[in-house]
Amino acid sequence: MTKALNPDPRPLDHLSLRGKPDDVALIDKQGAWDFAGLETAVGALAQWLNEQGLAPGDRVASWLNKTRLACLMPLASARAGLVHVPINPLLKRAQVGHILADSGAGLLIAGKSRLGSLDEGDAPENCVIAEETDPVLDGDGLPPSQSDPGSLAAILYTSGSTGRPKGVMLSHANMWLGAISVAQYLDVRSSDRALCLLPFSFDYGQNQLFSTWYAGASVVPFDYLMARDVTKAVGRHDVTILAGVPPLWVQLTEIDWPDETAGKLRILTNSGGKMPVPLVEKLRENFPGAALHSMYGLTEAFRSTTLPPNLIDTMPESIGKAIPFAEIMVVAPDGSQTAPDEPGELVHAGPLVALGYWQDPERTAQRFKPAPDFSDYGGMAVWSGDTVTRDADGFLRFVGRDDAMIKSAGNRISPSEIEDAAIGSGETAEACAFGVADERLGQGIRLVVRGNGDASDDALKRYLKTELPNFMQPQEIIWQENLPRNPNGKLDRTEIERKWGA
Structure with missing residues (x-):
């Protein structure tokens, strides 16, 4: 936990005053x-x-x-x-x-x-x-x-x-x-240039603006279509900082990078999903001179942990330790602090914790609760629902996510949004969406629906394409005449995922 640096926050709009007047802020x-x-x-x-x-x-x-x-x-x-x-x-x-x-x-x-x-x-x-x-x-x-x-x-x-x-x-x-x-x-410096590829609606993408300007450095906002567009932009604008999510890094490692262009990059950052070890190795091979930061976070507390770049080669599966201004605890079911290597819930306390959910006190109360008794910060904390372990040296490792969220290409996707759209098509009355392992996306989307699947399959796919963004489109739709139910008559999501999630 780090409380030092500058704990005195200011109004957000003061960020435009951070750099020297003549220094470049945006390109x-x-x-x-x-x-x-x-x-x-x-x-x-x-x-x-x-x-x-x-x-x-x-x-x-x-x-x-x-x-x-x-x-x-x-x-x-x-x-x-x-x-x-x-x-x-x-x-x-x-x-x-x-x-x-x-x-x-x-x-x-x-x-x-x-x-x-x-x-x-x-x-x-x-x-x-x-x-x-x-x-x-x-x-x-x-x-x-x-x-x-x-x-x-x-x-x-x-x-x-x-x-x-x-x-x-x-x-x-x-x-x-x-x-x-x-x-x-x-270690962002005033001489750095950050290529902004992520949407500003994501806390990760938005923070890239804020942290770059806080350091008096330059941002290069960039909408790209192909991975090669990114390579060209790095070379054209002398970019030194690149932030991405695992699927983007996969794309960027599948294309050729001129040595001179790759050598411009000083900092690479990843969030929005775990980087598989082979991907870490490929990034280190392609960009040997860049510091690779692997991070974990959640919108409700902005970001929680980071792994120092000098450890990425020896412990690539770790999510690191708490970032400055964050207190990260691993809490057992009884509310106590876990022992080394004992699984527990990741709980985040400190001034990065958000104010709650807009006009939703019920869901706020479920996620934002008082910090554990052993917390140094105290106050309100975010109980992530994610299971992690902490080793004897304090490094965290992500074990699993307790909720049903689908994380695909860095996007957190609600299964019910996809299910509601499928049912709204009129082609099926029941639907269950869930994530399945995908090397490129982290998770792909599989949709199981009730119906005969004859002419309705094309119609459902067309409807979903008009109603949902591309990153929410199912990779596969499985049609079944009947779906498993629990004793209450509701769809048995656990059984559906067990049968069709392999």
Whole structure:
């Protein structure tokens, strides 16, 4: 556990003041933006947001690719006293409609094509709709805010094992201290350039902005189609930091990297799923000069552990130790601290713990509970539901996830969302989705449904493609005339997965 560094959080929008005015803060197709330009743009956008008829604490949603506007929205919303709700650009109207309704968004900013995909009623009645070309990014703006660091600044939506996506509430302090923590343990320097490949709706992708700017370094927001696009971007922009999830690393190790380009990379970071040992070995072979950081985290507490790069070769299966500002405990069923190598639940305490789930006290109470008696931080903790072990030297190893979440290509996917869509197609009345081992994705998706599967198979697949994003599409649909049930008459999910999960 590390409490040192700078425990004094500040309002999130102060991140635009971290670099030297003339140093480059952002690089994209439009050119370079220095920190002085970034600060001006944050103030101007905050002023524009302030003119949209919103009250302090109102939610403003953005559904954008990795544009300059998308990079600015977290800071400008915070400066305007609003709560930012970033929406994954891969989501489709059903998921977006749920997020807008659940958050009570007072403003939605998106591109024309995305806005055109929404049906009447998808956005709340009083939600202002703005095209991404409407906001103003220059001219007079609001000065740095004096917001309470403990106040709500963002809601990030993440799928749960049951039900629709839930909104994790993050304070200014959560994100500010997360930026300090990552910048410190990655040793981010002002000379670094981080290629931002991950969606800003993910805490992992969003933090890459924050930690890079906290260090006074440069971000390169980048939407890619092919793995080779990443290689070219690294060479073109002299990128030194690359963050990814296991499926992306698999793609990047399957293509040729010129030695000069590979040699530019100084830091590689992985989260969103375990890296198999062969993948670690391939990354070390392809990028021998880069420090490879393997990390574990959950949106409810941002990130929990990291394995020092000098240990990745000797203990690649470990998830490391607590990051700065995190206290990580392994708790036995009776609430006591486990002995070395004894399995227990990973519990995270400290100032990175989120504020709970938006307007969902029941699920908040299930995940956010008082820290164990032996905690140094105390207060509210996140009980992850994940089983880990800690060895005699304090290094953690992930054992398994207790809930039914599917983790595919770095995405946390709720099985019930897929099941609800399958049933909504009218092709089947019952469905059960679960994850199966997949070398490239971490987990693939298998869907078992009740029906005869004749003409309905193609119809169901077509329907799912229109209703669900690509990363939620089943790799295989299994049709059965009858499905196992438990004594209560409900589908026996355990038996279904046992029979068809191999």
